Amino acid sequence: MRNFDYFAAANPDQAIAAHAQTRGAAFLAGGTTLLDLMKIDIMRPPSVIDIHRLAFDQIETLTDGRVRIGAMVSNTTLAYHPTIRADYAVLSEALLSGATTQLRNKATTGGNVMQRVRCGYFRDGVSPCDKREPGSGCAAIDGQNRSLHAVLGTSERCIAAHPSDMCVAMAAIGATVSVQGPKGVRDIDFLDFHLAPGNTPWKEHALDDDELITHITLDAPLRSSKSAYLKLRDRASYQFALASSAVIVVTADGAIQEVRIALGGVATKPWRAKHAELALKGQPATRDAFSHAAQVALQGAVPYAHNGFKIALAQQAIVRNLLSLTS
Amino acid sequence: MTNPRDNHPHAGLLADSLANSSVEAAAGTRALQLIVNGVERRLRVTPNAVLLDVLRDQLGLTGTKKGCDHGQCGACTLHVNGVAINSCLSLAIMHDGDEITTVEGLERNGELHPVQEAFWEHDAYQCGYCTAGQVMSAVAILKDVRIGSDDASVREAMSGNICRCGAYKNIVAAIQSARKTGRAD
Numbered sequence: 001m002r003n004f005d006y007f008a009a010a011n012p013d014q015a016i017a018a019h020a021q022t023r024g025a026a027f028l029a030g031g032t033t034l035l036d037l038m039k040i041d042i043m044r045p046p047s048v049i050d051i052h053r054l055a056f057d058q059i060e061t062l063t064d065g066r067v068r069i070g071a072m073v074s075n076t077t078l079a080y081h082p083t084i085r086a087d088y089a090v091l092s093e094a095l096l097s098g099a100t101t102q103l104r105n106k107a108t109t110g111g112n113v114m115q116r117v118r119c120g121y122f123r124d125g126v127s128p129c130d131k132r133e134p135g136s137g138c139a140a141i142d143g144q145n146r147s148l149h150a151v152l153g154t155s156e157r158c159i160a161a162h163p164s165d166m167c168v169a170m171a172a173i174g175a176t177v178s179v180q181g182p183k184g185v186r187d188i189d190f191l192d193f194h195l196a197p198g199n200t201p202w203k204e205h206a207l208d209d210d211e212l213i214t215h216i217t218l219d220a221p222l223r224s225s226k227s228a229y230l231k232l233r234d235r236a237s238y239q240f241a242l243a244s245s246a247v248i249v250v251t252a253d254g255a256i257q258e259v260r261i262a263l264g265g266v267a268t269k270p271w272r273a274k275h276a277e278l279a280l281k282g283q284p285a286t287r288d289a290f291s292h293a294a295q296v297a298l299q300g301a302v303p304y305a306h307n308g309f310k311i312a313l314a315q316q317a318i319v320r321n322l323l324s325l326t327s
Numbered sequence: 328m329t330n331p332r333d334n335h336p337h338a339g340l341l342a343d344s345l346a347n348s349s350v351e352a353a354a355g356t357r358a359l360q361l362i363v364n365g366v367e368r369r370l371r372v373t374p375n376a377v378l379l380d381v382l383r384d385q386l387g388l389t390g391t392k393k394g395c396d397h398g399q400c401g402a403c404t405l406h407v408n409g410v411a412i413n414s415c416l417s418l419a420i421m422h423d424g425d426e427i428t429t430v431e432g433l434e435r436n437g438e439l440h441p442v443q444e445a446f447w448e449h450d451a452y453q454c455g456y457c458t459a460g461q462v463m464s465a466v467a468i469l470k471d472v473r474i475g476s477d478d479a480s481v482r483e484a485m486s487g488n489i490c491r492c493g494a495y496k497n498i499v500a501a502i503q504s505a506r507k508t509g510r511a512d
Binding site: 001002003004005006008028031032035036038039040048050052080099100101102103105106236237238 | 357373374375377396397398401404410411412413416417418420421423464467468473474482483484485486487
């Protein structure tokens with residue numbers, strides 16, 4: 001790993017000021033993505049600002065019913081928190097389906113939101129990759145694009161799938177990303193935080209220069225809802241999703257009163273399927289209705305040479321999750 | 328401020344060689360204090376020094392193994408303040424003041440830790456390279472009441488520790504045996 005200037009921030013103001021001093025500086029929280037990518041020379045920050053001891057380590061229920069999670073709360077702590085297990089099962093399950101015990105112990109809530117794609121051409125340091133080296137192209141479009149590549153939200157410059165499970169659950173729940181920067185604090189809707197690649201695949205999120213994620217606030221849980229995360233992958237543990245669904249549903253008299261659906265493994269950002277939700281709302285809780293909604297969710301999907309199967313797989317992830325939640 | 332190197336007869340050459348050799352020397356080292364297996368250790372590290380490498384190369388604690396060096400295999404698992412992490416994905420400098428427990432810190436008065444004993448009794452390894460990491464994960468999992476006690480939960484919680492010899496069956500048996508005997512601590 002190349003060397004760098006290191007600064008351990010005692011508070012967010014210090015962290016932001018230190019980050020602003022050096023172009024290309026990086027915040028270091030859990031380090032499970034950053035240090036991995038620094039070791040393979042894909043990220044080369046000249047300055048690293050250690051924020052892992054900042055006091056954003058609480059999970060609090062706010063008076064309006066929302067739940068505010070400090071950016072430094074570990075994935076393990078969040079997954080097992082009593083409020084999360086009771087009111088946001090989909091989030092707890094998503095977290096526990098991701099990575100490994102040791103990685104979850106270290107990885108943070110803010111860091112999970114900021115994790116980079118797993119595309120082998122991004123990580124190899126030599127292949128054309130518009131995300132890593134703007135203007136070089138995308139080796140994945142005509143390359144090995146079976147497991148880590150998307151069918152939704154892609155562009156001709158990048159087709160890498162967003163790898164997070166946690167973020168898929170948050171997209172379904174609805175959340176706000178609170179950030180602090182040189183100009184003060186602001187909130188970003190979770191669904192606006194990650195950016196589809198479009199023509200600027202190197203721009204992955206809505207953060208401005210030197211902004212730091214301080215909290216993620218979950219929308220209040222839907223009353224009388226049930227929720228679950230269903231992750232389909234090549235092996236039973238420690239594997240990124242080929243396709244996953246986060247579903248939150250409220251039923252009344254055998255009909256779908258409210259439903260939230262988000263997809264993982266198949267999209268370039270945590271993917272909320274709002275059209276599918278609209279198609280399902282008010283419908284009977286039947287396999288036919290679920291299948292129709294699943295088709296709507298994947299409308300516009302673009303298959304590449306090796307990942308066309310993901311369209312059917314994602315549809316099945318939606319149907320099976322809904323069947324299990326409403327049975 | 329006068330740099331002592333300025334007065335050195337080969338100051339220019341030295342500066343050139345520093346600039347060419349690596350930025351590490353130029354960036355300098357930082358003081359770091361770790362409590363390793365209950366013993367306070369004071370050392371100096373460069374910012375880019377990885378916890379795993381510092382323990383092995385500077386402190387001579389080679390029980391913790393380097394496998395993939397990318398958080399994928401679990402051979403480097405140890406405990407920081409009682410929590411199991413991959414030490415290959417942590418900078419040493421991040422851990423100033425932290426309590427580090429490595430596999431060398433499990434024994435008590437020359438006796439194997441009960442989990443080590445169970446690995447021995449169940450032949451829970453073949454080549455042994457992953458064993459330190461497996462044992463450190465197992466010790467943490469047995470103490471963690473949030474993780475289920477059935478075999479499936481153990482397998483899932485241990486999935487970050489790869490064993491290329493394929494001793495998984497005996498590893499789970501060893502962990503469950505240590506749980507049953509109630510000697511997991």
